[in-house]
Amino acid sequence: MPVVSATALRFAYRGGPQLIDLPSFALDAGESVFLHGPSGCGKSTLINLLAGTLTPGAGRIEIAGQALTGLARGRRDRLRGDHLGLIFQQFNLLPFLSVRENVLLPCRFSARRAAQASRAVGSPLAAAQALLERLGLDRRLHGRAAGTLSVGQQQRVAAARALIGSPELVLADEPTSALDAAAQQAFIDLLFEQCAATGAALLFVSHDQRLASRFLRVESLPELNRAHPAPLPA
Ligand SMILES: Nc1ncnc2c1ncn2[C@@H]1O[C@H](COP(=O)(O)OP(=O)(O)OP(=O)(O)O)[C@@H](O)[C@H]1O
Secondary structure, three states, rough: OEEEEEEEEOOOOOOOOOEEEEEEEEOOOOOEEEEEEEOOOEEEEEEHHOOOOOOOOEEEEEEEEEEOOOHHHHHHHHHHHHHHHHHOOOOOOOOOEHHHHHHHHHHHHHHHHHHHHHHHHHHHHHHHHHHHHHHOHHHHOOOEEHHHHHHHHHHHHHHHHHHOOOOEEEEEEOOOOOOOHHHHHHHHHHHHHHHHHHHHEEEEEOOOOOHHHHOOOOEHHHHHHHOOOOOOOO
């Protein structure tokens, strides 16, 4: 069973042209997919549709076998919290909360994630600490306000937050855009390692095709998408 599937998905921003017209797209459990395309082709929009933060004009999205489309907001938020880990370009960490509290957020919103974290290592707190340490952030940093960390450190906090409680699917939107080439490779290594450890599928979105060679499955959004939005000027 796919961990995420989209069928006959169509989307346009209000008053804008058709941006997404996707006959079908799916990821199987444990699969890692690199999705690329030029700036403005709709990659972030697609991620937000799959995450349920944008609502499609038509079509169906299923997460872990459950329909996301058509759900009321509260149930959609719960489905997202239970099954998805999200890493965005801007990390979306809460800068005044500690590193530890940021990582624990998904367990606060999802009893399922908290239970899975507890089953794995005893408690959500122990899971947060173990993940942070495996991602190279030692305990002295865990009580610091997230906003005081370097960009590379914040990226790893965002990864720990996405991975805690073993979500079935991790959606990563340009997560390495602020890193240099060596740090990008190291971050991708960590993501692969952690997704393999929890069995999570990974959808990694980037315009940077140099990263594609690390993935077994590589997809081009403009090739999948039957709507062809005009590229943004460089
Ligand atoms: N909230 C919005 N309202 C209206 N138009 C939007 C909105 N967000 C994005 N767009 C437009 O939709 C198109 C696709 O944007 P999107 O961010 O999905 O592209 P992208 O492929 O992720 O680009 P990038 O690689 O630069 O992040 C762009 O033309 C963009 O200007």
